[in-house]
Amino acid sequence: MLLVRTALGERRLAVTARPAATGGAGVAGDGDGPGLVWLGGFKSDQTSGKAVALDAWAGRRGRACLRFDYSGHGASEGRFEDGTIGLWLDDALAAIRAASAGPQILVGSSMGAWIALLAARALAEAGEAERIAGLVLIAPAVDFTEALMWERFDPEIRAEIERTGRWIRPSPYANEGYPVTRALIEEGRRHLLLGGVVRAHGPVHILQGMRDADVPWEHAMRLVEHLAADPVSITLVKDGDHRLSREEDIARLLAAVANLT
Template sequence: MAQTITRNGNALAYRATPGAGPGVVFLGGFKSDMQGTKALALEDWARAQGRAFLRLDYSGHGESGGTFEEGGIGDWFRDAMAVIESATTGPQVIVGSSMGGWISLLVARTHPERVAGLVTIAAAPDFTEDGYWAAFDPDQRATVMDKGRISVPSDYGDPYVITRRLIEDGRDHLVLRTPLRLHVPVRMLQGTADEAVPVATALRLLDHMEGDDIRLTLVKDADHRFSTGPDLALIQRSVEEVIAAI
C-alpha cells in the first residue's frame, strides 16, 4: 500500500523502506512510474543491504493524483522535493533515470544539503528544449503555441502529449545554460544504443558539470530502458561506489 502526502491539491504516492543512511531515492522518467524495473530492483538491493530507500510518483504519474498534461518539470521537481522532505532525513543518494536525471540535478542545485551523491541513468537534462522543441518544425511549433499541445509518437505506447506549458516551464528549469557545480560524487550511466537520449547528451552534461568526482560510464549496446540484468547490476554497483566515496 502506497503512502501519500498532498501537494498543490494532488496526492503524491510513494513507498519508503526504512534502513540505514544515507538513504537512496529513485526518481523515474517522463510518464514513467515507481513500479518500473529499475526502481523495484534497486529497492530489493537496498532492503538486502539494510539501507533506507524511497521511490515515488510525480503528480500525473502512476498512483499519484493530478493530470499528466497539466504538469511540467517544475511541478515534478517540487513534487519530488516534497516527498523527499517528508519521507527522508538528511542527505540522500539520488538516482535519476532519464527525466529523473534532470530532476536530480535540480534537486542538487537547489537543495545541496539534501544530496549526498548522484547516480544518473540516461539523464535527459533540458530535453523539452533541446529534444522536443529543437526537433519541431515551424508548423509543429505553431501548433504547440497556438493550440497549447501536440501529440508526438512514443516508443513506449500511446503518443505523448507535449504542451505549451511543458515547453515554457522547462525553460524556467534548464540546467545546461548556467554553471552546475556539484560537491558530491556523481556517477553517470549511458547506453550507446539509446535512441531517446544520445551519447552526445551525456558527453555534454559531463563537460558542463563541475566537480571533483564525476565519472561517466558508457555501456555498449545498452538502450534507454537500461534494465537488463547486467545494467541493473551496474546501477547497484554505481550506488555502492557513490556511498563509499561520501
C-alpha cells in the first residue's frame, strides 16, 4: 500500500509497480523506453482484464508498468461515495510521482482517460512535461459528470441529487447500482476540459467502440476536435461496446501502446 499525503488528506492506495527489466531501483520507469501507467475507470480497479493484459505485455518485454486503485476503489482505502474527480486525480498524480520515474505512457479507460488528460496537464504545469510520452485513451469519458450524467438526467433525478445529495444509478456492471453524489457533480465542474483547447503534451491514440452505450462515439470525436495542438489518431471499432475487453479489443490496445513506445 502506498501512503499518500497531500493537501486533500492522507490515504492508502493499493499500488502494483512492475519495474523495467533493466531497472535498478525497483520502481516503474527505470529501464529504457517509457513506462506504462494504467488509469482505470469509474468503479473499476487494477485487476480488470485490460489492466492485467497491459501488465503482462509489459512483463514480456521487460517494460515498467504501474497500476493502482483510486481511493474508494478496489483494495484502496476510502469510500467510493466520498470520491470526486479532483481526489482521484490527486491519487493518480501521487502514484505517478511516487512509484514511477522518467517518461510514461498514460493508458486511461473511460473516466481514466479524463484523469489521464488532467494528469498530463498538471504535470506540464508543474514543469514535468517530459514525464509524458503519450496517451492511449479507451472510450474517453472526458467531462462525463456533466456531459454524460448531469445534462442527460431527468429533472426528477437532478432534484433527488440536489435534495438528498445522492442518487443510485442502475448499472449493468453492478447489481446494486452505484451512487452519483452532488459532490461528484459539483466538484467535477472544476475539471471540465471540453470548453476549449485540450492539451495532451504528447501523441494520443483513442480507441472507441461505436456500440458504446455509456460514451457515444460522437463524444470521442468531440474530444478529437479539441485536441488540436497534439497529434491524435482514433480507431473506431464498429461492433465495439464500452468495455472493449474482447480478445481482439485488447490486441488493438496493445498495438496502440506499442506504436507509442
